[in-house]
Amino acid sequence: MTEDELKEKILSLAKKNPKGITVNDITAAHPDLTSAELVNTINKLLQQGSFDIFNQGGTLLYRFKNQANKQAVKGADNEEKVVFNLISEAGNKGIWIRDIRVRSNLANTQLTKVLKNLESKKLIKAVKCVNASKKKVYMLYNLEPDRSISGGAWYQDQDFESEFVDILNRQCLKFLQQRADKIKCNPRGPIIGRTQSYAAAAEVQKYITDLGISNVKLEVEDFITILNTLVYDGKAESTVYPDGSKVYRAIEALIPAPGIVQVPCGVCPLINKCYSSGLITPQQCVYMAEWLE
Ligand code: SF4
Known part of the structure; x- marks a missing residue:
């Protein structure tokens, strides 16, 4: 990263945190930064008047000085x-x-x-x-x-873009499934194939960005949200590498969910009040009627 790029990144972090940032905030956002680079860049930003500096309980706080405003x-x-x-x-x-x-x-x-x-x-x-x-x-x-x-990328004028989320969901799953297919035909064996079938959210982000299906800029966090929904739906699994990065792979359910698992009673808040006679009965239950349709 060049010095100018580093300055831009620190300034952008400070702009997002108008109350100020500490050295710890900067190193958390850019863990690969050396102490020398950090000190040098902060000094340059102070010299060019981009920051106001405060002492808050013994910790130095750098606050973006918005000259334009x-x-x-x-x-x-x-x-x-x-x-x-x-x-x-x-x-x-x-x-x-x-x-x-x-x-x-x-x-x-x-x-x-x-x-x-x-x-x-x-x-x-x-x-x-x-x-x-x-x-x-x-x-x-x-x-x-x-x-x-x-509301982030999923909202347009306060409305949740369910169709957009659905398309993204399917495309992300498709990407993971293509990866998972490599297991079946990897000449180096199933274990290596399995490892290779994992993808990081950043790789999924690149795939979707290259497809050009989104008009809004989607961040890695947006893809983490989508990938997590795939995990909750049982369509993917995730694992954490020793370096702390999380990766995802498509899976196939070993057996389809049996109908009994989907009975509404399992999540019904009235289950303790539901009897064969009385006010709440399975015979009159609308959830049960829908499930049986
Ligand atoms: S039958 Fe209907 S009301 Fe009774 S426990 Fe099941 S879902 Fe709830």
Whole structure:
């Protein structure tokens, strides 16, 4: 990694953590970094004024100094500056209007006006929360909302993209099955073939990216989610290598799940109240009727 690339990576980590990052955060994100590289890069970033440095309980905290934003709010009135700073501090998780009102001490109408002004200057934006349709949070205009707010790649305008997830699910399984087929025809024997049939989430990510079936950029974490669902569905298994990396391979169920396993009673919360007579009976049970259809 070149020095500039390293600087970019550390800056991007700091931007994602507006409250600041420690040396431990950087080494956790980039474990292959040597101490010399780390110290050298942090010093360069401090010299070029990219960071504010704080001492928090004896630990040094590096906070990204957003010069562009400070410049943007220059000349604005005091209320706008206060609101802008509160929104800026909230980072990409945003801040709820009620919290801005409490912390800024501004009246409702005044705050609405300030927010409108900042929005029209494209300094901030309102983002709907995926887990609360009526809740909007404000964040800086140029920030990418956190996954907890946007729902990540699986949500489009707050709607869960089940069809998209289904296609990805099938394509990921197809990739793993193609790998697993190598077991059958590997000339070096079944054990090596089995090992080779495991794939890391990053390999699946490359395969799907090359297929070009997704318009949104999918991260490795997105594929880990999909691959884990394949494991839960019994279509794949996972293992962890000694270096801590997790890999996946397609499996075939030895025997198909017998019908009795799928009886709704197994997961029914009313099972202790269900008798042959009374209010809750198998004869009147809608779940049972659906299962028998
Ligand atoms: S018969 Fe219906 S109500 Fe009774 S335990 Fe089974 S699923 Fe639940």
